[in-house]
Amino acid sequence: MFVQLKCTSCGQAFDHDSSSGETFAECPHCNHANALPAAAEPPKPTVLHNAPNLVGTRPCPSCKAPLDREAILCVNCGFNLQTRKKTSGAKPNFGLLLAIGLILVLMVGGIIYLLQPADTPPPPVFTLEPAKVTTLAAPSQPAASAEAVTAPAEPTPAPAIEAPPAPPPKPTAEELAAQKAVEEEAAFRAKKAQAEQNLRLQLASREPPYQLNDAVELRRKNGVVVRGTFSGYGGTGPDRVILLATPTGEIGIPLNQLDPPSRRRVDPEYREAFIQHVLSTRTP
Numbered sequence: 167m168f169v170q171l172k173c174t175s176c177g178q179a180f181d182h183d184s185s186s187g188e189t190f191a192e193c194p195h196c197n198h199a200n201a202l203p204a205a206a207e208p209p210k211p212t213v214l215h216n217a218p219n220l221v222g223t224r225p226c227p228s229c230k231a232p233l234d235r236e237a238i239l240c241v242n243c244g245f246n247l248q249t250r251k252k253t254s255g256a257k258p259n260f261g262l263l264l265a266i267g268l269i270l271v272l273m274v275g276g277i278i279y280l281l282q283p284a285d286t287p288p289p290p291v292f293t294l295e296p297a298k299v300t301t302l303a304a305p306s307q308p309a310a311s312a313e314a315v316t317a318p319a320e321p322t323p324a325p326a327i328e329a330p331p332a333p334p335p336k337p338t339a340e341e342l343a344a345q346k347a348v349e350e351e352a353a354f355r356a357k358k359a360q361a362e363q364n365l366r367l368q369l370a371s372r373e374p375p376y377q378l379n380d381a382v383e384l385r386r387k388n389g390v391v392v393r394g395t396f397s398g399y400g401g402t403g404p405d406r407v408i409l410l411a412t413p414t415g416e417i418g419i420p421l422n423q424l425d426p427p428s429r430r431r432v433d434p435e436y437r438e439a440f441i442q443h444v445l446s447t448r449t450p
Contacts, residue, residue, distance in 0.1 A: 174200055228252065362445055369430070369441070376431050382410065384419065384428040392419060396432070408432050 169184050171191050175198035182191040182202070190199040223232040228245035239246055244253040337345070376382050382396045394410030400418050401407050407418035421433050430437045 171200060171202075173198055358445060361448070362441065365441055365444060369437075373427055373430050375434070375437065382432070384408070384410075384432070385425050386419070386423050386428075387425050392417070 169182055170179055171182050172179050173193035173196060176193060176196040178193065178195040180191075180194050184202075189202055191202055192199055224235055225231065226233050226240040226243060226245055227247070227250075228240065229243040231240060231242040233240055233247075238248055239253070245251075246253055376396050378396055378398065380396045382394060384392050386392065392410065392412075394412040394417070397409045397411045397416065399406060400409055401420075404422060405420065407420050408424075409416055409418050421429055421436070424432070426440070430440055
């Protein structure tokens with residue numbers, strides 16, 4: 167590339183090839199070496215950081231991270247494009263976190279302590295006392311002969327083995343029959359006693375015996391009913407009568423003239439005989 171220079175010596179203008187790389191240009195008129203001026207540096211490009219680019223974003227003024235054109239806050243550094251300030255995050259309260267952690271540790275330790283079984287009592291401590299050593303003087307004995315020392319001991323006889331006891335003899339048929347008869351007799355007596363108790367309870371409920379001074383109502387065998395107050399007995403044996411006080415005076419009724427239900431209520435002997443008769447006829 168040719169540039170036009172002016173010789174500093176003769177003042178004549180001449181053309182010089184600047185692409186030769188030489189630092190001096192020789193004047194063709196007077197042969198004077200003219201120093202070439204320093205090449206001007208190309209202008210540096212100007213970068214507009216806040217200028218929008220072709221994709222619809224703009225750089226953050228603080229960290230140069232790409233932001234949307236409508237963004238207000240930079241998510242990378244926290245710079246607020248409206249207030250032109252950074253939003254600083256809240257610093258963690260380490261003292262509060264330490265206190266919460268300590269409380270949790272104490273709670274967990276207390277729960278573990280409560281869930282553990284009760285401590286077993288410590289084992290007893292035994293104190294061993296030193297044993298008292300008593301020195302006894304050995305009695306003087308004559309020296310044993312060599313034969314007595316070397317004589318072998320006699321063997322101990324083995325204990326005799328006792329024979330097992332013989333089993334008891336089996337009962338005979340007569341003994342079995344007698345035992346069975348005893349058991350049957352006991353069962354019969356128990357059953358008869360239970361039947362007698364039940365019969366006496368039923369009779370006491372259905373036909374309770376009359377007592378002295380009770381108002382009674384007795385029926386004769388012929389169906390005649392006699393009423394009065396029971397005042398006692400008279401006579402003996404078959405001629406025994408029951409005495410009743412009536413409005414017209416005291417009367418006596420032979421016991422053997424009463425029907426069975428009425429007689430059982432005023433004649434204890436007849437009542438007992440009736441009970442034994444029923445037991446002997448109805449008890450198997």
